[in-house]
Amino acid sequence: MKTYIKERPIPFSSDMVRALLQGWKTQTSRTRGLERFNGWPDWKIPLGEDAWELCHFTEEEPGIWRAVFQDPRGECPPGLDPVVKCPYGKPGERLWVREPWKEQSLGDCRKAGVKPWLDRSVLRRRQAMFLPHCASRILLEITDIEVRKLKSITAEEARAEGIEAIFYDEETSATGWKNYLEPESMCIRARDSFFTLWDRLHGAGEAEKDPWVWMIKFKVLEFKGIIK
Template identity: 75%
Template sequence: MKTHIKERPIPFSADMVRALLQGWKTQTSRTRGLERFNGWPDRKIPLGEDAWELCHFTKEEPGIWRAIFQDPRGECPPGLDPVVKCPYGKPGERLCVRDPFFNVYDDWFRLLLEITDIEVRKLQSITEEEAMAEGIESIFYDEETSSTGWKNYLDPESMCIRARDSFFTLWDRLHGAGEAETDPWVWMIKFKVLKVKGTIK
């Protein structure tokens, strides 16, 4: 008997679809489902004159996470559900790629990803290697020094020296100026490409 593996649609920009097809992109960071933890100044949840500081998330079970607060009065602010389910699934499940220009259900185009790992972290905690895995574009490389220049998604006339900075310009282009600086909680989803049919020119 065949085991049914869940597949969920996930949107990507045209640039990121190209990065997937080129093999550059093996990670994506998303805030969907974490809005209630990201909607307060300084990521602190107000309660009267006090504030509850969200420290980290712990995994309850695959796909289910719990917010942990630093406060001696209790586990979390009253009225706030600390448990959150990842809307993108869990490791072993799959994502069907969509973008504004292609319909994932068209016969000629299919792009299927398998989730390999999920973490809930602050955006600014991303490493250089993880930023590269987000699919940012290298626009300069010096073989003698191994120096690399990365695309600045906000200013095509300049480039970024660090991959993280390039990724933050991409984040701001997608989410609004200065949004990377707010350092939201994000799902950091790692995946592998299972199937590609069709090409993008």
């Protein structure tokens, strides 16, 4: 009997797709599904000497997590559901990669006066979120998931996020990492490079907010096709 393995879509930027293809990227951090824990205002407001404090998440069963609060008034703030399901699945399940792509439409070809599918001079850029499953060329398998604060990431994990090394000294092993906000400069530490990448993808100053994230580790199962 054939075993069914769930596959879910996950978008990646062009830089991160290149990192996947180069073998640099084996981890991704995401906030989807954790918005209520990162944006809930009430439990952050001190009440007398006490304030709600979200300490960590525990995995109750594969893919299901519970927020653990430290507060004498109860298990969690009133009105906040502490249980969250990981929208990306659980270890052993798969993710098919959505990436920025280009397509050719009959309407665009008529306007440009070119023959569709024969003349590739007319291509429309499309966002990763619109890539259909059948056109995905990269398949990943989840190997581990944690829920942690973004700034708890280690140097090794930051490198696994797919950041690019742009300088290396063989004598000293000193490495310079890409600054994704200021390409003309570089970062000395891998973690700093990753935080510039985070801000580029999510907005200036977002890394400093130190949100809770899913830290998802994976291995690449398949590369197929070429999207031009």
